[in-house]
Amino acid sequence: MSTYSLAIHGGAGTITRNSLTAEKEQHYRDALLEALVAGESILKSGGSALDAVMQAVMSLEDCPLFNAGRGSVFTATGQHEMDASIMRGDTLDAGAVAGVKGIKNPVVLARAVMEQSEHVMLSGLGAETFAKETGITFESEKYFYTEQRFQQLQEAIRGGKVQLDHTLSENKKFGTVGAVAKDQQGNLAAATSTGGMTNKKFNRIGDSPIIGAGTYANNKTCAVSCTGHGEFFIRAVVAYDISCLMEYKGLSLKKPAELWFGINW
Ligand code: GLY
Secondary structure (H helix, E strand, O other): OOOOEEEEEOOOOOOOHHHOOHHHHHHHHHHHHHHHHHHHHHHHOOOOHHHHHHHHHHHHHOOOOOOOHHHOOOOOOOOOOEEEEEEEOOOOOEEEEEEEOOEOOHHHHHHHHHHHOOOOEEEHHHHHHHHHHOOOOEOOHHHHOOHHHHHHHHHHHHHOOOEOOOOOOOOOOOOOEEEEEEOOOOOEEEEEEEOOOEOOOOOOOOOOOOEOOOEEEOOOOOEEEOOOOHHHHHHHOHHHHHHHHHHHHOOOOHHHHHHHHOOOO
């Protein structure tokens, strides 16, 4: 029997029990389940890992609870600049967008870059021009506004901090999102999407759109979607390093994951 697998994430960090009501926890669980179902329905019916990771990430981008798409955090100038990428493990084709504004689903634009341009990464205004030319859906500033995010920005400004997904006073977390999958044909794919860091300045770009740092997929090894403070993932080229440890050192996924993330299966 052919098998498939799918894993998703809604960001790094810990939400402490006392900062989460039962109702809020249920919202998170429902949103994560919805994303899993969106991806799994594709894999179950023999669809591709690429479609599955895109659908799962789109579902999370549409949910204001997570720091991607609709729920993206505010920049220092009160805007939303989003990063996303997607990669297929069979061909090593990849697409990415950085610092884009007004795009409903940045992961869809990243896939369009991969499939409809001769490039891997587009940024800012150029990426938005490409989005218009390829019929990608835009949304108004209002769509991306949430009071909670706005308050996070005020708090980050007061604290003089550039803040990843958390408020300063509470351990609230609203994370970068991502998905990895293996389809019934044995192909892998990975996708990541984020609004980056609250109060970020100067068109700061994180690891999420950087192939090899925040996202990587290779049928020979694994599929990786990272979440956390992007600068560290960029310096260490984490996603590619995990794949390299498997490919060149012959390690199973367990060991590199333990090394990088302290994940102990
Ligand atoms: N890992 C998300 C970011 O640093 O932007």
